[in-house]
Amino acid sequence: CVNVPFGQIVRFAPDGAASVALAYEGEPNGLARNDEGTLFLCDYKHGVLRVDGSEVVPIATRFRLEHFKGVNDLVFAANGDLYFTDQGESDIVDRTGRVYRLSRDGKLDLVARDLPSPNGLALVENDAVLLVAVTRANAIWLAPLIGGAVGRLGAFIQLSGGVGPDGMAVDVFGRIAVAHLGLGAVWVFDPHGERLYRVRSCRGRATTNVAFDPRDPCELYITEAESGSI
Numbered sequence: 001c002v003n004v005p006f007g008q009i010v011r012f013a014p015d016g017a018a019s020v021a022l023a024y025e026g027e028p029n030g031l032a033r034n035d036e037g038t039l040f041l042c043d044y045k046h047g048v049l050r051v052d053g054s055e056v057v058p059i060a061t062r063f064r065l066e067h068f069k070g071v072n073d074l075v076f077a078a079n080g081d082l083y084f085t086d087q088g089e090s091d092i093v094d095r096t097g098r099v100y101r102l103s104r105d106g107k108l109d110l111v112a113r114d115l116p117s118p119n120g121l122a123l124v125e126n127d128a129v130l131l132v133a134v135t136r137a138n139a140i141w142l143a144p145l146i147g148g149a150v151g152r153l154g155a156f157i158q159l160s161g162g163v164g165p166d167g168m169a170v171d172v173f174g175r176i177a178v179a180h181l182g183l184g185a186v187w188v189f190d191p192h193g194e195r196l197y198r199v200r201s202c203r204g205r206a207t208t209n210v211a212f213d214p215r216d217p218c219e220l221y222i223t224e225a226e227s228g229s230i
Helices: none
Strands: 006-010 020-025 028-033 039-045 046-051 054-058 071-076 081-084 097-102 106-115 118-124 129-134 138-148 154-158 164-170 175-180 185-189 195-200 208-214 217-222
Touching: 006 028, 028 054, 028 081, 039 054, 039 081, 039 175, 071 118, 081 118, 097 118, 097 129, 106 129, 106 138, 118 175, 118 185, 129 164, 129 208, 138 164, 175 217, 185 208
Parallel strands: 118 164, 164 208
Antiparallel strands: 006 020, 028 039, 039 046, 046 054, 071 081, 081 097, 097 106, 118 129, 129 138, 138 154, 164 175, 175 185, 175 208, 185 195, 208 217
16 A cells, blocks of 8 residues: 555555555656556555566656646556546645546557546446546546546435545446445446445544455455554
8 A cells, every 4th residue: 555645655465564665756646557466556655656676667657748736646547547646735616636548559649538526436347437536526427438548427425414536446247336435335246237235444534545365355454544554
């Protein structure tokens, strides 16, 4: 996981013992591995980074001549394309958040724009649909991916209370786990968006991200930022 204010990537052993895997001058947020096991970061200060041993290498720092607002989270498609959100300080009034795609060959495309605080991402339906957690709209939006472009963007799940959805993860059954920031909960929805479960935080209310254990599809890890807990 990332330790944002200290610019760290922290590794946890199965017994819970923690060690710093990497420390650098930055503000890491989203974290993901590609199919080759290489680690990639969304860093609020530096853009999208690749971890190369004990160093971080910038791979996307601006779109054309424009610097990013503040990248937040990322997800890989099966073909190696990388989708990431550029949230910055966008909100329901300042609708300037964006979603980008960095293709495996290095081409950077703008996928969606004018979003009120795009945050977590998930790919569903064999990577044919991109889900975007739009925090300040308190909703999950759905973006069909058609021929490399986004079809008609629309609301998929509307939440209430708290601040809004943050990180997301999808299990092997297609169920979607959504960390609801400010509500101290993780919601689990079926592939059609019907609510199945609520997981209540046993710590604070700042549930920020989720990850399923690839060895056990029914085991979910949750980060809670208020108490600094997993």
